[in-house]
Structures are given as C-alpha cells and as structure tokens.
Amino acid sequence: GISHVVEHMAFKGTALRDCQRINLDAESLGAQVNAHTDKDHSAFHIVGLARDAEAFVHLLADIVQHGSFPADELERERQVILHEYVEDEDDALSVAFRLFDKLSYGSHPLAQPVIGQRRHIERFTRDELRAYVQRQYSASNTVVAVAGDVDPEAIVRAAEAAFGAMPRGSENQVAAPAWLGGLRTRALAGCPQTHVVLGFPLPALSGAHQAGVVAAALLGEGMSAPLMDQLRERRGLVYYAACSADLVDSGGQFVIE
Numbered sequence: 001g002i003s004h005v006v007e008h009m010a011f012k013g014t015a016l017r018d019c020q021r022i023n024l025d026a027e028s029l030g031a032q033v034n035a036h037t038d039k040d041h042s043a044f045h046i047v048g049l050a051r052d053a054e055a056f057v058h059l060l061a062d063i064v065q066h067g068s069f070p071a072d073e074l075e076r077e078r079q080v081i082l083h084e085y086v087e088d089e090d091d092a093l094s095v096a097f098r099l100f101d102k103l104s105y106g107s108h109p110l111a112q113p114v115i116g117q118r119r120h121i122e123r124f125t126r127d128e129l130r131a132y133v134q135r136q137y138s139a140s141n142t143v144v145a146v147a148g149d150v151d152p153e154a155i156v157r158a159a160e161a162a163f164g165a166m167p168r169g170s171e172n173q174v175a176a177p178a179w180l181g182g183l184r185t186r187a188l189a190g191c192p193q194t195h196v197v198l199g200f201p202l203p204a205l206s207g208a209h210q211a212g213v214v215a216a217a218l219l220g221e222g223m224s225a226p227l228m229d230q231l232r233e234r235r236g237l238v239y240y241a242a243c244s245a246d247l248v249d250s251g252g253q254f255v256i257e
Helices: 002-012 019-027 050-065 071-090 092-105 118-123 126-136 152-163 210-220 226-234
Strands: 032-037 042-047 198-202 243-248 251-256
Touching: 002 019, 002 032, 002 042, 002 050, 002 071, 002 126, 019 032, 019 050, 032 050, 042 050, 050 152, 071 092, 071 118, 071 126, 092 198, 092 251, 198 243, 210 226, 210 243, 210 251
Parallel strands: none
Antiparallel strands: 032 042, 198 251, 243 251
C-alpha cells in the first residue's frame, strides 16, 4: 500500500509549492489535477486547455520528483487513508475482488490490495516514503504522455527540461505469477446484495491475450451484451453483470462479475 500513500502525499507539498499552491497553480489555468494508483502503476494527471500543456508537464514533474512529505500532513493523511480502508472493507464488491485476487495469485504482488494492509498504513514513516520514491520513481520507470491539440516537439522539449535530471535507475520487474484458482466466500452482516467474481487466466500484455480481450468485449460490455441481456433483462437474476480482460505486464485475468 505504500504507493497509494505516496500518491496521497505527493499533493501535500513540494520544495517549490505547498499544498494550496499546487491546487491554485492548476485551477488558475482552469485545469484539474489528480492521481490514481493501480496494481502496476501510479499516475498523476492534469486535464486542461491544450495551450497550457507545457505548464502542466512542469507542474507534474514538480509533484512527482520533489515531494516534501510534511510530517504533520502525513499524520493527517494517514487518518484519511485509514477511513478509505474501512470503507473498502465494508464494500461487498471490493471484498469479492480481494478474495478473487488472492485465489488467483496467492502471495504474489498482483494479489495485494492497492490500498495495502491496515498495519502497514499505520506504521509507514516519512523516511520510508522518501526512500521508496527515490528507489521507485526513476526515469526508467516513468512515462510522460500528452494528448490533445499540442505541438509534439514543444512537449518533448518541456518533458526533457522537467524530467531530464531524474535519476535513470533500473526498470522495475516483477516475475510472472502462477495461477492458483479456488473458491472463497465471505459473509458481510447487513449487506443486502451478493457479489460474485468468476475468472480465468489470460496471457500478460506481451503474450497472446487478444482473443481474451475480444471475448470480454463481446460477452460483457453494455446493456445489450449477452451477460446483461440474459441475466438481467430475460431472467431477472441480477442487477448488474459485466466482463473484462484485466492485463498487466506480468499477468492477465478474464473476469466476470
């Protein structure tokens, strides 16, 4: 869960900007700045006018590279994340996916919840966060992507200026997990719904996963898809059903929920 903590703390201040200045510098340009963390990446993103794209690159570079991780802000944000953790534990679909990931991959990193474990959230120190960023946030593991009505050459120059001094580091690699499988259930008191997650292994991004992606799109995307049409419209068995192909560098899942 440390990547998720870093994502939260990145917006609490840098060597050049405090928390308020980060938000003000984005919103004064009519832009929205935010971030998210997933199984295999953290992303920091800004949406705004194309004419300001170069300024956005520099702002994101400051957030990613120069976080100050104020000690008092860390303690406040720790409580915010613990509240998120409690909400996650009370969400039946989230619990179902946690069980599913554990059954799929066991103790492999892909099986771990993005939010982490309560005991780790409670104990992370400021020094550990800073050391983690220095180790993980390197040029070899950074992608700068810009989409819109922009001048590509100008964007490249801005990215080189903003990220050029970033230590190169080495590419983060995770061994492919073995697929385990199994069945798990958990009762949640007071929960009026049942959430079911069914899955099968798919090749990773570098493998022959295309058939799984197409099958997931045909089976489960939209109200007219077979899953929704048969299970909800024709049989009235469920409120919601969907299918997806979840792919990362080290593995893949064909998921029906």
